[in-house]
Amino acid sequence: MSETTKKLVRRREVSQSINQYGVFPVTVSGVRRLSEHFVRVSLTGRSLHHATSAISDGTGQVYDAYIKLLVPPAHASGPTMIELDDTWRQRWMAQPVEDRGHMRTYTVQNSRMVPAVGMDETPLLGMFPAAEADLSVLERPLPIGVQPEIDIDFVLHQDDAGQLGPAADWAASAQVGQQVSFLAPLRGSSLWSSWNPAPSHNLLMLTDETAAPATLSILRTLPAHASGTVLCEVPGQGDNLAVLSDVQEVTRRLPQLTVKFLPREPNSERGERLAHELHSVFNLTETETYHYTDTTAADEVVWGLAEENAETYVFIAGESSVIKTLRRMCVNEAGIAKENISFMGYWKCGRAES
Ligand SMILES: Cc1cc2nc3c(=O)[nH]c(=O)nc-3n(C[C@H](O)[C@H](O)[C@H](O)COP(=O)(O)OP(=O)(O)OC[C@H]3O[C@@H](n4cnc5c(N)ncnc54)[C@H](O)[C@@H]3O)c2cc1C
Known part of the structure; x- marks a missing residue:
């Protein structure tokens, strides 16, 4: 020095x-x-x-x-x-x-x-x-x-x-x-990161555009036997980051993993495509029409990490109210244990990061 x-x-x-x-x-x-x-x-x-x-x-x-x-x-x-x-x-x-x-x-x-x-x-x-x-x-x-x-x-x-x-x-x-x-x-310190799956690597990832970079970066780190579903909702048709990055190459290495980028339709609401796809992954009937509702208080921290050794590891990151809705669907409709879910509200609609 x-x-x-x-x-x-x-x-x-x-x-x-x-x-x-x-x-x-x-x-x-x-x-x-x-x-x-x-x-x-x-x-x-x-x-x-x-x-x-x-x-x-x-x-x-x-x-x-x-x-x-x-x-x-x-x-x-x-x-x-x-x-x-x-x-x-x-x-x-x-x-x-x-x-x-x-x-x-x-x-x-x-x-x-x-x-x-x-x-x-x-x-x-x-x-x-x-x-x-x-x-x-x-x-x-x-x-x-x-x-x-x-x-x-x-x-x-x-x-x-x-x-x-x-x-x-x-x-x-x-x-x-x-x-x-x-x-x-600094070097020698822990990474600031939330990714903590068990070795099983049976994954469900539900993310929006702000967590698309995290999704890409995580895909790069996965072992060849990783299995499950990765769903990322993005603003438009051209925003398929997997096509624009080296991730296509990466996903070829992960044959048991389904990776989908879901462009928002002109009339679809934030989180709607994720909710819809989540239902089809678990063969669930959609009992009510999805509506984006802002359910997050200004000072609410929407953040929690899965316990270690979860059998199926669920990683949900993106807009806070969408994340809360998706987590509720995973628990109440898909029957996933809360302890298996990491959920991170990356941002809040209508509110600047303080
Ligand atoms: C751990 C973590 C990792 C993140 N990684 C990324 C990343 O890699 N890339 C990335 O783009 N973001 C990422 N984000 C989200 C990013 O921090 C926020 O989107 C942030 O608010 C952007 O700052 P800004 O100054 O552009 O807007 P702000 O001043 O914070 O917000 C201004 C307005 O824009 C709205 N807004 C903020 N973000 C969005 C959005 N994406 N779409 C629509 N409206 C929005 C706000 O609600 C507010 O009304 C991450 C957040 C976290 C917590």
Whole structure:
């Protein structure tokens, strides 16, 4: 670690905590419009050598790992850097949004090693590991000539007034060479991830477009004997990410797994196609017409993990009220035990991520 970095890094007491995280400055190294509703932004930087191994090893085995993107305010000339200590969150939230920008959660859809082409020559500068971080994890020789790169697939969603959210807006106009930053676990710390299936690998995955990147990334990690059904509802016909990614290749390796991307019909409601397909997977009769209803309170956390060793593992992620409905259907209609279900409300209709 350089002397400059040592000065920048505030070290408090070293703890045995395995949840250490830092702010990683990175450079946009690629922008690819995948479809009408998705843009893929690639981010690279030598700082990523110090991220949790799933990211820094660049093997693409990232599961549903997520990071916290620090969307810079409009006038910012560089990435948002936050000095992390016990009170950083309160301090950051107390600032006017025009000054601090926004923090948004995104999945690392893929990771790889790329040649270190000098895109980002600021390895650790300005990276502040959290208070109590054990900085010894950073003290290792870095691989020469290569650096990690990750992909984030952003949904370009609009609100009723046709406005993109701040993160979607940032992604829609991202340029190669631009700098940004995100929070992620440090090397040696656990991945921020919810994927926890039993070894049986008999799966049911129900996801929407925001969890399409997690779906792709998880498919990449599955063993050849994985079986079950993966259903992902997306906004439009062109949004079949499996066609647009390397996942077709991946699914060829998984003959016992049915993977379907379900474009929303012009008149269908959010979650309707998932609910319909779920009924046909279990040969259930649809007793009532599906209607999307917002049943999630503003401060409600729709999140729970399946117990280990579940026989059939169910992973439901996407819009919170849809997730609640699908979970209820799985339990009440399909007879799946609650303990077998991981459910994650990734976002709430009509409400910005705080
Ligand atoms: C663990 C995790 C992983 C995630 N991974 C991804 C990912 O890989 N890709 C991704 O695109 N999103 C992902 N999300 C969801 C993403 O964090 C939210 O969609 C977030 O609200 C987007 O921020 P924003 O600034 O664009 O919009 P916000 O400012 O948060 O919201 C503005 C408005 O847009 C609405 N809105 C937000 N998202 C959508 C949407 N998708 N469709 C329609 N309306 C929407 C909100 O309800 C609100 O009314 C993930 C969330 C979690 C918790």
